Amino acid sequence: MIDKKKVTSEKTVLIGVVTQHQDEVKAKEFLDELEFLVKTAGGVSVKRFVQNVEKPHPKTFIGSGKLEEVKRYIDSNHIGTAVFDDELSPAQLRNIEKVLDCKILDRTNLILDIFAQRAQTSYARTQVALAQCQYLLPRLTKLWTHLDKQKGGIGLRGPGETEIETDRRIVRDQISVLKKKLVTIDKQMAIQRKNRGQLVRVALVGYTNVGKSTLMNVVSKSDVFAENKLFATLDTTVRKVVIKNLPFLMTDTVGFIRKLPTQLVESFKSTLDEVREADFLLHVVDISHKNFEDHIESVNKILGEIESADKPVMMVFNMIDAYEHETIDEDDLVTEKTKAHYTLEELKKSWMSKMENNCVFISALHKQNLEDFKSRVYEEVKKIHIKRFPYNSFLYDEYTEEG
Template sequence: MIEITKNEKEKAILVSLNKDHLSNEIITEHLTELEELALTAGAEVLHKIIQNNRPADKATYIGKGKVEEIRLLVENNEKITLLIFDDDLTPIQVRNLEEIIKRKIVDRSGLILDIFATRAKTKEAKTQVELAQLQYMLPRLTRAWTHLSKQYGGIGTKGPGETQIETDRRIIRTRISLLKEKLIKIEKQRSTQSQGRNNFLRIALVGYTNAGKSTLFNLLTDSNVFAENKLFATLDSTTRHLTIKNEKILLSDTVGFIRKLPTNLIASFKSTLSEVKDADIIFHVIDFSHPYYEDHIKVVENTLKNLGCEKTIQYKIFNKIDAVTDHNKIDYVRNTYNNCFIIS
């Protein structure tokens, strides 16, 4: 896995493009979530910038006018070293933005991958994160080497630069192949292990990140799985055995989902998410206190559909009711959702 070294907090600007004509409330909520991701990654957010109601610009994503506005802002504040975008950018867009603004540019996938790299603890999680990182990095190598050439001058960096890029690409492709082979072996091991679990009822806890899955898991299984009020506190699946009314149950806690979760990351975590795919029942844990909990439900349901789990028996568990003051919300949930429980 590519290790991430954390020193002093980087000062950041968050940037969002409202290309789908969303309301100000929703865009603000999206930026709030992006800020939580940035804080989890170790950044300090100084400004939030929204470009409203325009299509994505192929060259700079947000358009020349907004880029110039940001350039002037950072020019007067040397503390700002980082711009974080709430969408994925193309390598060309990142290159153009960095050349104009003279600051590091990170898109949403790059930010989430950074967090996963920091959070990964087991060999399996580290392997999965490294695979996703390398797949993300591969098309972006040209940008890195172009900047190296411009920063240090032309002699000794022009021709060899391209050769080095090709060398790096071959190294990364070879490493990707090795990591995929590793994960195939892990998946086979999991499949073998699951064959011995046929006599158990298998239940998987899923949900939006920070919905309270691990806390509920610890309560049900009397365990001490790491639970923290931060995004992606859990990366590795944890399974525990319990018996309820003579029914033998295997309960699994899994990685949280989030809006715009990188596709490479979902694919890389295939072996970890097998606990969800193989489950007989899915408990979908929801942070009922969150103002946009219904949007979170849709994100999780879409992710489960992508995993091929839409036909698995599902129960919705509306968590953190103690933080809900509007009793009409409770009546609404009871009347709207089947197979649901409300807990605190």
């Protein structure tokens, strides 16, 4: 029987690098996020190791000296897991494992593990299983460390190579089976989308843990699972919403994250099809997060990758109730005022002011400014609806009066 207390308190160390492309501030931000990922997965991070390098070491990600420092700490503090804040190559993984002699996870593996925990439906589980198999395939050799001394090559092909190839074949076969299963489910989902008729489709997109599911629950009066953890929602949820008698479909989608594993983008293709086929996007942002502008950039990048960057979009700045700013004493003539010192009103007058009617500020949790949000969404949906059904556009005045 699994001891749940031990599972939830698995001790880990986090390892990252400062490079020419990732300064100290950015490295700290990524490690903060990695710590949240570890917490979401059921672990606890007890120490961070950061090394300044021009670029990650091709063999061990960090230098040998720093790796030995990590090993000493792991051994003396009985740490079971080391988590690296980047995807490790198969060679790096194998080399690091030999030195540290503990469980090694990289950012990709950790995210895949969280997805595996969170997947509820057969479809989501199939998508995650495919991503895991694609990640595992080039890394299978590390499973056969007991055969290290049996070298392959001409005339020296021993049982080690045979077992590895057998294992690879099993995983390849599994990938093939999962892909076929996804194709079948994809066709079923395509039919479902087609059967929804010509109702306008609105998709909620955004970084993970920004309140999309909470907003979905409030607007659609439904009960979509929402939790203060990363990737609380994996399964796409579609609800019919009516604002001022105008019906449309609202979709809650999986949250994005920086350094999103390519395997997940590929395996969650159909889930992302909900975004591709949407008529209008609501880009939800946690404005209380200090890195919310980076989150916006990351989401826009992924929208570009899935060919959805040119869709009509409205920015929904959520969690205004949690927004905080640093204050400067009136007598302080040294400290330079930056974005960190902006009040919410000052922030609205910054680059956001150029967005005009394409942004709204709300708190989904405390239902602040939701009427303004609904009114803005109604106007955008109405524009699309009129183009699609011009013959009944005269009804909108009646809708507004009745609503």
